[in-house]
């Protein structure tokens with residue numbers, strides 16, 4: 141029976157008729173991005189679809205849509221790379237194929253689908269945690285948004301994997317050493333704010349020392365990813381997830397195995413609790429005490445006289461007005477409170493940042509605002525330069541080294 145059917149297929153035109161659509165399907169699968177859940181929903185809702193919204197750079201809607209489109213946008217980019225490759229002369233395409241370049245593009249496509257397991261899970265969790273996303277989601281996202289998603293994926297590794305341990309220890313150490321000077325019994329009564337906390341590892345480390353810590357972050361690209369680790373729905377055990385975070389950048393790689401390497405995370409599982417809070421808003425909108433508008437229900441609030449410590453890591457230079465940022469740090473601290481900073485001065489150029497200061501100028505401005513910057517030359521409060529990286533690939537042929545500055549600023553007690 142089966143043999144007869146095969147004979148029939150071979151003898152008739154049925155095979156030829158099937159071959160063409162099957163080939164097209166196969167090519168589409170490899171090279172054309174598949175529609176997402178939202179695309180299908182939009183298609184079905186045609187005519188009564190919600191309006192497209194203009195979402196700000198770091199908004200929930202934009203971040204959500206960008207995670208959702210990660211696979212699609214990445215596949216588009218792979219398609220572009222393949223088209224570019226196909227413009228080589230025949231001899232050079234043959235050479236490329238011989239060394240496996242075409243397969244490498246296929247591998248990039250496959251690896252992106254593996255990373256999408258994480259981005260899709262982030263999307264699923266966001267849908268559960270933010271009901272408003274069911275109705276407001278039509279945001280046009282592009283390559284800049286894809287870049288922000290990739291940045292957050294690299295942060296999973298820098299902040300929450302053993303692979304990232306060397307990099308993060310270098311920058312966390314001066315901060316944590318200073319905080320460890322505080323008596324363990326006192327720590328529970330002290331409030332620490334970490335503005336621009338990214339994926340929250342430093343804030344978590346500080347909370348583990350016993351301080352009441354508030355991680356603050358404006359960008360939902362970061363907090364949706366952080367929530368993915370914080371939620372028992374998505375993360376329960378160490379190293380249960382993995383990513384290939386460096387695969388999208390072919391430059392400076394020694395081998396393709398290194399480029400596409402799989403890295404497990406998280407090395408530990410973080411949770412919010414009495415010692416760790418997440419404040420998802422613009423740091424500049426956190427009210428300074430005394431403030432009648434401060435929400436008393438918010439934990440670790442500044443309502444009882446301000447934070448004891450504010451820790452800024454790779455943060456102040458992201459500000460478009462660093463004067464206002466430093467004034468706000470000052471206002472949020474209680475009298476006698478301490479500002480700990482570690483970071484470079486990578487200003488947003490092209491006139492976007494209102495001022496782009498040198499280190500000298502930043503420190504002078506801080507003193508004008510009222511900080512006393514510790515001038516000790518030894519010990520945990522000593523000002524110093526820390527050579528460090530930021531989400532670097534330790535196997536790569538290129539290293540971007542910051543000579544970041546660490547300083548401690550005291551607000552006067554009066």
Ligand SMILES: C[S@@+](CC[C@H](N)C(=O)[O-])C[C@H]1O[C@@H](n2cnc3c(N)ncnc32)[C@H](O)[C@@H]1O
Pocket residue numbers: 198335336337338339356357358359362421422423424453454455458459
């Ligand atoms: C260069 S990243 C550093 C992140 C983190 N501190 C680290 O070292 O991994 C700066 C972070 O600050 C956040 N940020 C910038 N301006 C902010 C603001 N006004 N309020 C809260 N977060 C802000 C950005 O979204 C970004 O996540």
